[in-house]
Amino acid sequence: MPTISKKGIQMPASPIRKLTPFADQAKREGKKIYHLNIGQPDIETPEVMLNALKNIDFKVWAYTPSEGTLSYRTKLAEYYNKINYNISPSDILVTNGGSEAITIAMQACLNPGEEVIIPEPFYANYNGFACSADIIVKPIMSYIDNGFALPSIAEFEKVITEKTKAIAICNPNNPTGYLYSREELEALRELCLKYDLYLFSDEAYREFCYDGREFLSPMHLEGLENNVVVFDTVSKRYSACGARIGCIITKNNELYQTCLKFAQARLSPSLEGQIAGEAAVDTPDSYFEAVSKEYTARRDVLVAGLNSIDGVFCPNPGGAFYVVAKLPIDNADKFCQWILEEFDYNNETVMMAPATGFYSTPGAGQNEVRLAYVLNQDDLKKALKCLEEALKAYSLR
Template sequence: MPSISRRSSEMPLSPIRKLVPLADAAEERGVKIYHLNIGQPDIPTPQVAIDAIKNIDRKVLEYTNSAGTLEYRQKLVEYYNRFGINLNKEDILVTTGGSEAFNFAFLCCFSYGEEVIIPEPFYANYSSFANAVGIKIKPISSSFEDDFSLPSAKEFEKLITPNTKGIFICNPNNPTGYLYTEEELNDLKDLVKKHDLFLLSDEVYREFCYDDNKHFSALSLKGIEDNVVIIDSVSKRYSECGLRIGALISRNNQVINAAVKFAQARLSPPLIGQIAACASIDATPAYAESVYNEYIQRRNMLVEGLNKIPGVKSLLPKGAFYTMVKLPVKDAEDFCSWILSDFEYEGQTVMMAPGSGFYNSPNRGHDEVRIAYVLNIEDLKKALVVLEKALAIYPGRI
């Protein structure tokens, strides 16, 4: 039998999804699982999107332009203009989810063997995208003790080598919930300009910035317009994970033109997804306000509840809908497995994402988990009870 490729052998398992077999087995036993491991909101999708799908009046569901429909790209220009970001439709490539935007960005900005610096902890699939295209991640550490703030430009510069081609941030951050400030991004801007690097920014959570904190986009940085590449998606903004509609955005026409060639190879992004995403931009301000207020309530209740559990520590996220949580355990991955396979409380258990999977450096995050507050408050309250009961009897507690 021929062997599979080395690339596929080296592809890491998703820490967010690797425990799915244990969850499936628990559900087969009749256990109810509170899924706090994945960013799948239970928030309703805007009705205008649902109606747009219901009212499709086409005899053929055809290919679209490889860069996305003209209507949707023009609508995205209007959307970004709301944030004071001026774009042309030619600056936007519609992708099959944010995942494809990450893949295209890495393919277009980096050659095989080149390096990208990413603050850790970071979204685990960045490692998968980098591995798939043969580039190397150089992690720069942020810490729980410093609220996961962005390391200084001086610390970034220590990691720059002749092979370094870019810096990649997520703002607001997944998994930490940290929101990078305008001052922090301007420090990065000077470094990017000095070394002529790409600055890639994952901004899919831009609407979710709390406590009067405002999102500052890398697209608003002056003087490095050709260096900035943005990844975006409707998955979280409109609770449309299943649409698989994202976007790659850059004023650097060489990047977009290169990405178009990859886009042509996959033909087109989903037509129906673009129809719904286009309609979603016209969702009422009341929709956005209600979603925002719901996440504020969930965040406040969850973080307060977590910090009341003996030995548990959670920071208050400034954005997104995740928090990294320190647990009083020797091995959080073992705990996450155990709570699914060997524990239940009143027929319930909790699924979380082990923190170590969000670090590139070895031996980090061993006592941390990422929790997504994507469930309604009543379910979050029940999940907290289950978590406290489990920690009280877990054999690996410290």
């Protein structure tokens, strides 16, 4: 029998999706599952985006330019320039989702065996993207006790070697919801300039900042024009996860041309996704105001509910729509499987993502889970009750 590649064996399974078979079985048994495991919002996609799809009238479903259509990139540039990115369409490369943006940039910026520093916990698929690109993730720990604030610059410098090529952040953060401050980003700017590093900025949750807090991008900082690589996507901003349209933004023309070669190798991003994405830029501000208000209310319900459960601790996040909570358990993977396989409360249960998959350090996050507040407030309250009862039952096993 032919053997599987070493890369295939090393590719990590998704902590977000790996428990799906157990959830499917629970559903077959008639249980209702509250899905807090994945960032799939129940917020409606903007009508202007859906109408663009309904009104498509092309006769041939053709390739688009590898970098994306000029009309879409022009529209995107207008959007970004409203928030002072000061870019042109030629700084934007359209990708098949934010995931492809990250994998292309990793391959364009780093040689096999080179290193990217990422504060952990981090988006689980960064591990998979790095595996695909044959690069090494060097994690530095952030801690739940201070809300997962950016580690000190001294901690970054401890792991910088001659192989270090980039630092990656997600702001606001997935999975923690932490929103980086101006001071933290300015410190990263100085570090990247000192060691001549790329700064990858995953901004999928840019629109989701709460309590009047400011969103700041490395694109707003002077002197980083050749260092910053922004990743973005329509998935979260417009509740359009299935559109699979993202982009890379960089003012570094040499890097842009290199990314374009990888984009040409995969031919083109989807035509219909770009049509919908272009229309989405005209989404009225009232849509985002309503969505932000709703997510703030959901966050407050979830965080307060979690912290009211005996033995549970959850910091209050400043953005995105996730929290990481510490539970009175010793193995999050076993608990998240057990609650699907063996537990129900009034024939209902909860699906969560074990936080272990959001760390690269072995053994980290053993008593933590990520929860996404992508369900309505009533469902969140019911999910919290299920979790409370499950923790009681789990402690008595």
